[in-house]
Amino acid sequence: MKKSIIAITLLAPLSVMAQESINIYGPGGPAPAMKESAEKFQEKFGIPVNLTFGPQNKWQDSAQANADLIFSGSEVMLHKMKKEFALSNSTALYMRPVSILVRKNNPKAITGIDSLLSKDVKIMVVNGAGQDGLWEDVVGRTGKVADINNINNKIAFYANNSAEAAKKWKDDSTIDAWIIWNHWHNNVKDTTDIVPVEAKY
Incomplete structure (x- = not known):
């Protein structure tokens, strides 16, 4: 269930159809689900997804320059990210046990x-x-x-x-x-x- 819900957030914004590629950044925890979602997105729309994940200090500068989507591991993490990124909207997708x-x-x-x-x-x-x-x-x-x-x-x-x-x-x-x-x-x-x-x- 968790993985399919994450896939929805990638498929939803139709404006990306005009882009040559999508740049996505976030922490390592949710990365396996995001990788699977990115692969399905590429298969369906033919748009490459550049997925970068790991500790935020490793990708923050690049994300500030070209990120299309940023994912987080929790609401606490997301609110900390808002200090560094102009995040236009955010949605919680699932509860992690x-x-x-x-x-x-x-x-x-x-x-x-x-x-x-x-x-x-x-x-x-x-x-x-x-x-x-x-x-x-x-x-x-x-x-x-x-x-x-x-x-x-x-x-x-x-x-x-x-x-x-x-x-x-x-x-x-x-x-x-x-x-x-x-x-x-x-x-x-x-x-x-x-x-x-x-x-x-």
């Missing part, structure tokens, strides 16, 4: 947030790139301040963005769990299993 990524075969038998609260584990979170405060929003849903303190004391690494977190996950095998958007499992399938977060969170 939060999940826990664990080591392959789940050696710590983590089954959700409750497991992180009860077990002796090392956790990684992203504090930036659209995930500012994400982990505490999730953990704090039950209204227990003690749970926030519990998880905070188990966080072994705060990444500035998801790409940095992915590198840390690869380099540091002592990290047991990674709280992040569920689709990031697709980027690190060879080293992770995915654990859904309980409904109460």
Whole structure:
């Protein structure tokens, strides 16, 4: 569902039919869905789509010069982008579930947030790139301040963005769990299993 919805935002603006190509920029998280959408757009209309993604500082200057469309990973990220870009309109397309990524075969038998609260584990979170405060929003849903303190004391690494977190996950095998958007499992399938977060969170 997520990918097909993103495709709609590419197909909708008919004014692009007069363009020779479309330049699209955004973060790495939604990039797999955007790549698939761009390929379908090119197949249907024959208009090349130049897709650039990754940390914003890598593409910001180019995007300010020639971007036709910019995508973001969250509303937090989008509003930060508005400080750098004259974005004429924006639309939220889908809700992204939060999940826990664990080591392959789940050696710590983590089954959700409750497991992180009860077990002796090392956790990684992203504090930036659209995930500012994400982990505490999730953990704090039950209204227990003690749970926030519990998880905070188990966080072994705060990444500035998801790409940095992915590198840390690869380099540091002592990290047991990674709280992040569920689709990031697709980027690190060879080293992770995915654990859904309980409904109460």
